[in-house]
Amino acid sequence: MHADVRSLTEHRAAALALAAPLPAVDVLLDDADGLVLAHDLVTDEPLPRWDNSAMDGYAVRQADVTELPATLRVVADLPAGSADEPLVTPGTAARIMTGAPVPTGADTIVPVEATDAGTGTVVVREAPPAGTHLRRAGEDAVPGDVVVAAGTLLGPAAIAAVASLGRPVVRAHRRPRVAVVSTGDELVAPGTPLRRGQIPDSNSWLLAAAVREAGGIPVRFGPVPDDVAVLRELLAGLDVDAIVTSGGVSVGAYDVVKAALADEPDVEFVSVAVQPGKPQGLGRLPGGTPIWTLPGNPVSSFASFEMFVRPAILRMRGLRDVERPTRQAVTDEGWTTPPGRAQLMPVRWVGPDRVVRATARGSGSHLVARLALAEGLAVIPAEIDRVAAGDRVTVLKVSP
Amino acid sequence: MHADVRSLTEHRAAALALAAPLPAVDVLLDDADGLVLAHDLVTDEPLPRWDNSAMDGYAVRQADVTELPATLRVVADLPAGSADEPLVTPGTAARIMTGAPVPTGADTIVPVEATDAGTGTVVVREAPPAGTHLRRAGEDAVPGDVVVAAGTLLGPAAIAAVASLGRPVVRAHRRPRVAVVSTGDELVAPGTPLRRGQIPDSNSWLLAAAVREAGGIPVRFGPVPDDVAVLRELLAGLDVDAIVTSGGVSVGAYDVVKAALADEPDVEFVSVAVQPGKPQGLGRLPGGTPIWTLPGNPVSSFASFEMFVRPAILRMRGLRDVERPTRQAVTDEGWTTPPGRAQLMPVRWVGPDRVVRATARGSGSHLVARLALAEGLAVIPAEIDRVAAGDRVTVLKVSP
Structure with missing residues (x-):
């Protein structure tokens, strides 16, 4: 009845081979979280863009603060965001806030704590060496640097890096929509009173949650009866990137998934040398949609999803490392x-x-x-x- | 200017103390994924509910298969989901599929592979010991068992367990809505052309993604200018469970967050003995909403969120373990x-x-x-x- 017996490793490779990264789409930064970057993000500007202050304090000339205390005339006030370009000449200082561009002429930042915090004139009590508290243009990245590489999962830090490059839109692989179909005449929706022989469907929820946890978008169908015509119609009508079924793949007399897919040239049913999860099927439907048909026992479905489906979903998302730790x-x-x-x-x-x-x-x-x-x-x-x-x-x- | 200097551990404890699990709500199973269960889920039925078959095969009486091969009359056909309750008398068998209740009189399941798979009569070639391939009622759980404990994160396996108990609805803590506000006159939305002194806002995206990664629902505001009145109005109008700000908490002349919250009796600004992330604020707004005010440098915001805000969000979700591995x-x-x-x-x-x-x-x-x-x-x-x-x-x- 089984044309083929495969090792766990072989079947895993066959399952993963059905998946390829989905097309990249332009997404707004607000929607990019959790997606996978589809291209190397290269900066064409230095980061920071200009020398700027790492402290709230005063931009001064080192030559003016070699003898302390030193009193300097405050010629400008540079809050962060200021577009002013004052000139710091001998004997003068510019009040400056963290992040503001360092004015021409200044080579040293004196923290406000080392001064009298004056606004007309300022008394500098201590001065650091030249260059201290000064962030240099290009210190973080220089033009041509790959700031975020293709294949990177866009988590908080990567998203922040994209934003800091001034990009409101990124190209990322879209998430796979994965239909989840649990089959079995014995299954009823949770909450339905049970008569003898019936049990609540749990696999459609198990697999939907597992698809979501893997970063896919689940489309849940369940429970679906052991009716070949119903299942065929359902599968034919799906507009998704991949399909996962549970149940109906064993050697029983009512194995609806096997029966519904028996004539599909690109779907195969095999025995895998693994427990649980021996009866497995996989392949492509006529339109090319990958399908994995898992056995129906919950622990079998769970373990089979982990082994055969999760890595494929990760690959569809554009991730390169598809292994669990x-x-x-x-x-x-x-x-x-x-x-x-x-x-x-x-x-x-x-x-x-x-x-x-x-x-x-x-x-x-x-x-x-x-x-x-x-x-x-x-x-x-x-x-x-x-x-x-x-x-x-x-x-x-x-x-x- | 800083009334207080605290250790990292002390400030972390103060930050976490602002958080409590949010109220529990009834949610449909489809929406429960990733939430935290608010009550012990106790089964009042045995699981499985009845003795059932672990294999596709035949339910027989052990006494009939002590001498092999044995030919038995097939008196019933029991697909999964069958409500039939046939009696297996001496010399007879019931064809049975995985999961179907074991009929009265039968004590052994013979897998179909050990038979001729007959429908009128069946020839049994090999027979396992009595009780083999038989799943006993209550093997998985007995009435009174806590199947999923309060505080459990509802991942795929826990959701499946809830479904298998026939519960379409669970009580779970709702996710916190967390406003994220980045401040700074130097900030512009990514994509806006930059004039001297301006940089793209990255913190509102950083923190929004971090809130989402922590399981909260971010409500992003940014960039917000260094205008006390604007910021006060924004904060007063928020309808959220918690607020995180970035920037404006240092010793500079334009520290808008500090200025906007200066008169709040339940908000304090402190120095924390940590790098980065020294200037911090936290407390409650008049309505009781917790607020954490983080410094504005991106790495400071990132590290401060990790230390002070993420554990609080996890606690609001109802999780007990709020530590990163x-x-x-x-x-x-x-x-x-x-x-x-x-x-x-x-x-x-x-x-x-x-x-x-x-x-x-x-x-x-x-x-x-x-x-x-x-x-x-x-x-x-x-x-x-x-x-x-x-x-x-x-x-x-x-x-x-």
Whole structure:
């Protein structure tokens, strides 16, 4: 029934290969936060643009303050933002605020605390060496410098750098709109009274939140019944950048996702040597939209999204590093792992470098309540058959 | 001019003391992502709700499959979601899909791969021990269990757990709306042609992005001129949960924020023994709204937000842990630090545990372009006067 069995690594590569950075668009700075810059941002001006004062104080000539105290005539008052260009001649000073351009003739900034703060004349009591408290033009960047590189996530500091270059608009990759479709006749919307055999849909919320956490824009559909015609119509009508489904990909008699996509030439269903998450599908719909079809057990959906979909969403956003941070930890307990298959075990921290299974009463892929405690996924290689208490494991950090 | 000099730790405590968790509101699950749960979510049902199958296969009686192969009559077909309650009597089996309730009389699930997949009769070739592939009611949670605890950040797994309890609505703390006001006559909106003395406003974008990254909703105002009346009117008209300003808090002649708030009985201006970020103000406006007034140099604003405002926003959201993760690193270069003041130095990683200064050409608090490279803030205690290459430093991780 499965044409192909793949390793976790192979399927991950196939899943990621479906994704490419989305087109770049011009966005206002107010909307750029969290997007990824699509081009190197090069400054064509020096930063700062002119020599300016690092302190509130007085711009003076060093030669005038070699003997102290010195009394100087105040010839100008330069608040930040002043366009004045006074000349500081021998025996004079300009009152100056932080950030104001240093007037011609002055080579030293005396902080206000070292003076009598006079306005007509000023008495300088202490003077720093020439050049002190003076920010030089180009100290931060010179023309031609790449201030923010293509592929940078536009967080607070990068946005501030863009603004400081005077750019109100940047070109950034737009965020992917990702449809999330959970399937299953047993599923009802949370809050609906349950009859025997029914359970609340949780996967559409799980995956929508995971898409958002990955920086995509989720478009949630769920629950969708096990009806091939309904699912086909839904998929055909979507106008999104990518699609993630859950459920209906196994060997059962009612596997609606497999049935709905059976005739798609560019979609394949495979077995992946991983637990949970063995039955997987992926490919492209006729219009080219990537689709990943995940198994329906909540823990399987969660782990499969982490492994196969999240890196693809990050790549669509334009990020180059699509990996979660990992951390080495020691497990406080042992468990068995399936022979010949990698294992993805939800874990939680019990110390700086110590973990236990999050799903404490077992490792079943249906344990959605316990999954809420998961802070990481321990990735156990296929060669390992048993994890013992005290073993070192590699943990993907899935919570901040 | 400064009534008070405080340590970094003292001012941080004062800044955080202004914040309390915002009221809880009912939110739909679709809108709950990223909010913080305001109450313990206790299940009043077992999860799973009934014994159900972990595999696609056949529900059988163990006694019927002790001798193999065994041929059984298929008396029912139980897809997931089926409400049927057939009885599995001796010599019979029910075809069953993953998640469907196990019918009365059956005690064993035979995976379809171990059978001939028959529909009228089924030939069982291998049978697991009784109870295998059977998920027991209550295995995941029993009535009375706290499934998601108050104070939990509602990420994908927690949202899925809420959904699986059948709750379409949760009570969560609402996100704080935080006004961001950058002041300075020298500031113009990015894109405006600059005359001498002017620079583009970057702080309002810096702080708005930082508020959003902290989980707040920024309301950005900037640049605002150095006009006390204008600023007072703006502050008086705000309908927000908190206010952050930048600039106008130093010892200069035009310090608009200090002047505008000089008569506020619950706002104080202090010197903090930290570099950058020495001049600080904080308190409450007459209506009780917390306000933090940060210095205007971009690096000072950035570091001050990290230290004083971000933890407060996290607390307003209802989070209990308001600290950034820290990491020990070795610095590849040395620098001087101001005697008697703590230092917050923007750094970037050059190896797994090695950092250099992000603002490579200096450590000035105006180096906004270089700040874009910052991945962390090295926190150097006040007792240290000099950092040498090879020293260990503690780094707050400010990027993911």
